[in-house]
Amino acid sequence: MKGRDFHLAKLIKRRIFAVENRIVFRMGKHVYLRPILKEDLPLMTIWINDPEVTQFLLVSHPMSHVDEEAWLEDLHKRKETNVGVAIVLVETNEIIGTMGLHGIDHRNRRATTGSVIGRKALWNKGYGTEAKMLLLGYAFNTLNLRKVCSAVLDFNGRSMKALAKCGYRPEGVLKEHIFRNGRYADEHLFAIFREDFLPLWEKFRKEVLGQVD
Ligand SMILES: CC(C)(COP(=O)(O)OP(=O)(O)OC[C@H]1O[C@@H](n2cnc3c(N)ncnc32)[C@H](O)[C@@H]1OP(=O)(O)O)[C@@H](O)C(=O)NCCC(=O)NCCS
Structure with a gap:
């Protein structure tokens, strides 16, 4: 085999290995969900300290690797009421973020x-919406949940738009609820019910996941 062909064959072999050996919890078109692994923690620690990211979240303390490890251990312990997943690019298998279902109330x-x-x-780029559709598919079709909620700060138009694309509807506003960026921000409450999600899921399943009945 010539040098270039050998190199190409090696690349193909590596790609097949990466695809066959990846852990996939829910597969999408551009992203997939998988459990959060210990090796994800260094990147997650970078993100969870970045003020451009955390301004939109409830966490505001400096977070070390130790804090992140404790958080992951705690997540494992509270499996009945919390699900955390990594969002991973299909093309490269790189983790780009995390997502979760919290405070699961089975009653x-x-x-x-x-x-x-x-x-x-x-x-x-649509990755958040696709990942959320996969997570909601799990929440409604496997965990048999009926209602999924979300809370968003008033200046986070991106998150509100992404939620709307997944079918969430506004439920109310907690006025001047969270002190952030030097002012009190309103917290907007959103929710989606199972019956409103199922038609969106059918469309997503066929058009994005390419599944046929
Ligand atoms: C919120 C988050 C998960 C959404 O994921 P994402 O991949 O960026 O979102 P998507 O691309 O699927 O959808 C975003 C939509 O908002 C739109 N948008 C972006 N900025 C906007 C703004 N200021 N106002 C309104 N819409 C906005 C985008 O154009 C896109 O809509 P489109 O697909 O119709 O063009 C991601 O941006 C994120 O992690 N942000 C930081 C942390 C965060 O805010 N977490 C949520 C806390 S509630």
């Missing part, structure tokens, strides 16, 4: 979602 069949795409250059 009332409710939970609250939270999302972070830590790689800021990848905001506004």
Whole structure:
């Protein structure tokens, strides 16, 4: 085999290995969801300290690797009520963020979602919406939840738009609820019910995931 062909064959072999050996919890078109692994923590620590990211979140303390490790351990311990997943690019298998279902209440069949795409250059590319559709598919079709909520600060138009694309609707506003960026921000509450999600899921399944009945 010539040098260039050998190099190409090696690349193909490496790609097949990467695809066959990846851990996939829910597969999408551009992103997939998988469990959060210990090796994700260094990148997650960078994101969770970045003020451009955290201004939109409830965390505001400096977070070390130790804090992140404790957070992951705690997530494992509270599996019944919390699901955390990594958002990973299909093409490269790189983690770009995390997403979760928190405070899962099995009696009332409710939970609250939270999302972070830590790689800021990848905001506004539809990855957050696709990942959220995959997570909601799991929430409604596997966990049998009935209602999924989300809370967004008033200056986070991007998050509100992404939620709207997944079918969330406004439920109310907590006035001047969170002190952020030197002012009190309103917290906007959103929710999606199972019956409103299912038609969107059918469309997503066929048009984005390319599934046929
Ligand atoms: C919120 C987040 C998960 C959304 O993921 P994403 O991949 O960036 O979102 P998407 O590309 O799927 O959708 C964003 C939409 O908002 C639009 N948008 C961007 N900025 C906007 C703004 N200021 N106002 C209104 N819409 C805006 C985008 O154009 C896009 O809509 P389109 O697809 O119709 O063009 C991601 O941006 C993120 O992690 N941000 C930082 C942390 C955060 O805000 N977490 C959520 C806390 S509630």
